[in-house]
Amino acid sequence: xxxxxxxxxxxxxxxxxxxxxxxxxxxxxxxxxxxxxxxxxxxxxxxxxxxxxxxxxxxxxxxxxxxxxxxxxxxxxxxxxxxxxxxxxxxxxxxxxxxxxxxxxxxxxxxxxxxxxxxxxxxxxxxxxxxxxxxxxxxxxxxxxxxxxxxxxxxxxxxxxxxxxxxxxxxxxxxxxxxxxxxxxxxxxxxxxxxxxxxxxxxxxxxxxxxxxxxxxxxxxxxxxxxxxxxxxxxxxxxxxxxxxxxxxxxxxxxxxxxxxxxxxxxxxxxxxxxxxxxxxxxxxxxxxxxxxxxxxxxxxxxxxxxxxxxxxxxxxxxxxxxxxxxxxxxxxxxxxxxxx
Numbered sequence: 001x002x003x004x005x006x007x008x009x010x011x012x013x014x015x016x017x018x019x020x021x022x023x024x025x026x027x028x029x030x031x032x033x034x035x036x037x038x039x040x041x042x043x044x045x046x047x048x049x050x051x052x053x054x055x056x057x058x059x060x061x062x063x064x065x066x067x068x069x070x071x072x073x074x075x076x077x078x079x080x081x082x083x084x085x086x087x088x089x090x091x092x093x094x095x096x097x098x099x100x101x102x103x104x105x106x107x108x109x110x111x112x113x114x115x116x117x118x119x120x121x122x123x124x125x126x127x128x129x130x131x132x133x134x135x136x137x138x139x140x141x142x143x144x145x146x147x148x149x150x151x152x153x154x155x156x157x158x159x160x161x162x163x164x165x166x167x168x169x170x171x172x173x174x175x176x177x178x179x180x181x182x183x184x185x186x187x188x189x190x191x192x193x194x195x196x197x198x199x200x201x202x203x204x205x206x207x208x209x210x211x212x213x214x215x216x217x218x219x220x221x222x223x224x225x226x227x228x229x230x231x232x233x234x235x236x237x238x239x240x241x242x243x244x245x246x247x248x249x250x251x252x253x254x255x256x257x258x259x260x261x262x263x264x265x266x267x268x269x270x271x272x273x274x275x276x277x278x279x280x281x282x283x284x285x286x287x288x289x290x291x292x293x294x295x296x297x298x299x300x301x302x303x304x305x306x307x308x309x310x311x312x313x314x315x316x317x318x319x320x321x322x323x324x325x326x327x328x329x330x331x332x333x334x335x336x337x338x339x340x341x
């Protein structure tokens with residue numbers, strides 16, 4: 001009897017309980033199951049396809065429904081959603097093959113976005129800028145204006161200004177900003193003098209972009225404010241972004257002709273830095289979020305931000321920090337950045 005008990009417990013201790021942890025039982029089932037390598041082949045293939053879609057996103061064709069731009073707009077979410085789903089399925093199927101294959105999309109995702117998970121901001125900076133799409137239907141324009149002004153920004157850009165509400169925003173911001181200029185539905189407020197203010201043609205038929213020189217104590221900066229055309233996802237047409245793409249090309253051409261060495265672009269570009277359609281702009285400017293931000297900095301929709309379509313970009317100056325401001329009554333989050341000359 002003693003010998004039998006020792007065999008059962010494995011240690012000869014009559015006091016030891018004959019127990020086995022749940023994890024050991026699970027591992028035992030996996031170890032004894034010879035089919036763990038044959039199961040989950042389809043899941044493994046899905047992991048490979050996910051890796052290819054993320055790693056080769058620039059090769060996804062844009063000719064049909066602008067699928068390339070659509071995938072690039074929500075590119076981080078491919079991994080955030082796809083990898084956990086495949087992991088759960090691989091565990092449910094008890095497939096070692098699928099689990100190993102999941103390392104591939106995981107590596108690709110971290111290669112693309114791992115740098116955004118760390119705080120790259122540094123102290124200091126000579127100028128704080130902010131931008132906000134205030135939403136034409138904003139129920140509290142005065143409160144929204146006061147909230148973004150309270151951020152301490154030296155230069156503030158607003159987009160989607162209804163013609164009948166421009167005076168409301170101007171009055172709310174007057175005590176903070178001595179200078180301002182409005183062109184069409186976009187405006188610029190500044191603590192420093194504005195000169196050479198003019199609209200910028202982005203092929204819209206009406207004014208949704210402007211340019212001004214801000215005369216700061218450290219030198220002049222050319223500031224562009226832009227609101228790119230909206231994009232839509234439609235069942236038959238796909239990702240309708242043709243007008244936005246044309247406007248981005250026009251804005252990029254205008255910035256390329258800029259003679260002032262220091263340039264800042266503030267606005268709602270209705271596209272992310274990954275979107276190839278914005279190359280005319282992104283190829284010649286740096287994103288403050290990518291260079292000096294903390295996290296992804298998603299700005300839209302405000303209720304559950306999923307994409308950073310509002311941008312602060314610079315050329316000829318150094319971004320030192322970038323962040324999102326608290327939510328207002330708009331459907332976008334305001335964003336801000338500090339830059340050094």
